[in-house]
Amino acid sequence: MPDLGLEVLWKGRNFIRLLEGLWTALRISLVSALISILAGILLGVLAGRKRSVFRFILRGWLAVIHIMPQMVLLFLMYFGTSRAFGWNLSGEASAIIVFSLWGTAEMGDLVRGAVGSVPVIQRESAEALGLKPPQVYLMIILPQAVRRLIPQAINLVTRMIKTTSLVTLIGVVEILKVAQQIIEANRRASPNAAFGVYLTVFVMYYLACRPLTLMSKQLEKHWR
């Protein structure tokens, strides 16, 4: 077996530090994902109605999020707000805001699409049964729509987890930055550590994202 420099992982608290870095990445992405899912459902439902001003807002929001690299958004939120308004947002708060803005736009679009794909007859039948509009949404349309958007929503969450590697640029030390710190601090004693440490990071990302995709598969099967 080639020398992967794995011994650096057992030096001091290095392995724990990697796990702490992973936790930072997961904390940011999961909090953002939760906000995005709740806000996205609301926005998507509101934008799903015809001639809704929210449809207009969602389109513009999505267009901007799609053309702006996440890194630009992170810089704008972290450094930009303190220049413009004198806010002193922490790196982690800035990251959660940016990821939520991104996730809400994408989630909103997914929900809008999924709601639109529920046959009109469902709504009409529900109304004919005397359900009020909120009830129609909560009991008839959303449960059907949610099933359709699970795969894409999970995909969004895993993309969020991976994109957390950018937050090191606004001073948040997450798993990838910890990996670089470990590699650089041991460059002389273990010049091959880069392979082993990055391999470990790869496995950690995989183990973090895998349960989500498994859950998505299970739910899809369950609801088929």
Place this chain on the structure above:
Amino acid sequence: MKNIRRFFAAALVLALFVSVSVSISGSASADAVYRTLDEILADGTVNIGVFSDKYPFGFVDENGEYQGYDVYFARRIGEDLGVKVNFVSTEAANRVEYLETGKVDIILANFTVTPERAEKVDFALPYMNVALGVVSPDSRVITDLKQLGPEDRVIVISGTTAEDYLIKNNPEITLQKYDTYANAKNALENGNAAAWANDNTEVIAFALENEGYTVGIPSLGSQDTIAPAVSKGNETLLNWLNDEIRALAGEQFFHKDYEETLVAVYGLEYEDSLVLEGGGLTE
């Protein structure tokens, strides 16, 4: 019709973003972004931006503690201010931004003093020298650039100060350019060139790590210096730092710093050429 609407929606939101960014750049110098010395003392914490992955200047050890030449000094600053130090992990590219927005009070991240940077931040007195160095194989140590004949080539890395310096001052030397440190080092080891010119800290470390190479020219051209930096206009903090650096000369603090952090990489022989005490003014 649909497309037009979509276009307008995007334009509207984009306009919002642009107006925000314009107001950001417009108000950049509007009011003080930094914290004065008194504000830092009252808060009880000083935010210092350091590298977290540049061994041996600023890095994180296996216990998760910040260490290195810059960090050693940062700890002393905290001690003498009587406040806690909050280390912020910075990258080379965002050091100026951190000071311009007041997100850190001091940058201590191997920050080379240049005129362009000095327009945006205020540098305190320097605490380290950095110059160009030339490393060559023991079989033929280059101690003077005049030793190089017309067939000899000198390795440089594109975009470095070494490349600029040699093109400007020694146009007769044939350069062999590489994009990465790894390629440059391989080329030197393969005997593709007579010598390699780069920042002296890099070539010294190379010579110490690899048998059979000597830094024949440890310092070439103009000396640059490395100094702490604060936000533009933060005079109270700047003056305190300058006084601190002058005062530390009395105990030869930076020599002690070198012996604690850099000696493992550079050895004792470079101590006096790399370390600056009291900003180099009192000597």
